[in-house]
Amino acid sequence: MKTWDRIARKMRGRASLAVTAIAVLALFSAGAQAQTDCAEGDGVLDTTPPKTMTAPELIQKFTAQETKVKQARDHYTYTQDVMVQTLGDKGAVDGQFHEIATISYDDKGKRSEKVTYAEQSTLRGVQLTQEDMEDIRVFMPWILTTDELPQYNLTYAGQQHVDDLDTYVFHVVPKKEEKNKRYFEGRIWVDNRDFQIVKLCGKSVPDAVHPKKNKARDIRLMFVGYRQLVDGLWFPAYAKVDDTLHFMAQTVHLREVVKLKDYKRAAAGAPAP
Numbered sequence: 001m002k003t004w005d006r007i008a009r010k011m012r013g014r015a016s017l018a019v020t021a022i023a024v025l026a027l028f029s030a031g032a033q034a035q036t037d038c039a040e041g042d043g044v045l046d047t048t049p050p051k052t053m054t055a056p057e058l059i060q061k062f063t064a065q066e067t068k069v070k071q072a073r074d075h076y077t078y079t080q081d082v083m084v085q086t087l088g089d090k091g092a093v094d095g096q097f098h099e100i101a102t103i104s105y106d107d108k109g110k111r112s113e114k115v116t117y118a119e120q121s122t123l124r125g126v127q128l129t130q131e132d133m134e135d136i137r138v139f140m141p142w143i144l145t146t147d148e149l150p151q152y153n154l155t156y157a158g159q160q161h162v163d164d165l166d167t168y169v170f171h172v173v174p175k176k177e178e179k180n181k182r183y184f185e186g187r188i189w190v191d192n193r194d195f196q197i198v199k200l201c202g203k204s205v206p207d208a209v210h211p212k213k214n215k216a217r218d219i220r221l222m223f224v225g226y227r228q229l230v231d232g233l234w235f236p237a238y239a240k241v242d243d244t245l246h247f248m249a250q251t252v253h254l255r256e257v258v259k260l261k262d263y264k265r266a267a268a269g270a271p272a273p
Contacts, residue, residue, distance in 0.1 A: 141236030
């Protein structure tokens with residue numbers, strides 16, 4: 001896989017992540033031993049406060065920029081490429097799910113998805129649910145807008161150099177969890193010049209607990225995700241999960257990659273493809 005900084009230099013001198021983020025799979029498991037590497041490319045964390053503004057001012061500034069990202073992205077079409085694989089003992093792929101879709105939005109911001117390629121799933125020991133696909137659509141490309149900010153507590157963690165970008169780092173947790181609603185929990189990295197999220201690492205919460213005692217929990221997996229610069233804004237571009245799931249009777253090594261690519265601004269008034 002190409003490194004972040006190599007792609008960044010291609011996109012524009014200082015900036016372009018090509019990237020990573022996904023997979024919050026609703027897999028019935030006794031537990032999951034995380035392997036997803038959230039620290040790749042990270043420098044040393046500097047915990048000193050921001051110099052030019054307070055942490056609350058910084059949060060207000062970057063969520064306002066995130067709102068612009070959300071509004072602008074609703075005027076683009078793009079390709080969503082989802083690859084989920086199970087791996088055997090020696091690391092060879094022994095099962096696979098692959099789906100490609102074209103994503104577009106109508107003039108009211110409603111999302112439309114047209115599947116252009118889908119192969120029969122051969123995944124071994126696990127299966128994707130509708131909830132898994134919804135997590136891919138919502139949390140892999142998670143955007144923290146001003147409207148969503150009141151739902152979360154953000155804690156400033158420091159400043160960090162990530163590949164060729166200087167960022168502010170925040171821990172994010174939901175303030176409360178309402179029934180039948182999911183939230184993001186994890187870390188976000190905010191570019192210190194564009195004030196937009198360029199990297200995130202976390203999962204959707206809460207994990208569901210099955211009402212029957214002899215049933216395991218519905219576990220969501222940790223993902224790491226990155227964004228790419230598109231027309232001056234940082235759009236979600238890539239997500240990855242790499243986890244070993246420990247079931248009661250077996251262990252499953254799962255790898256998942258989601259690519260969001262080929263962003264094209266839609267013509268005004270154009271119908272969804």
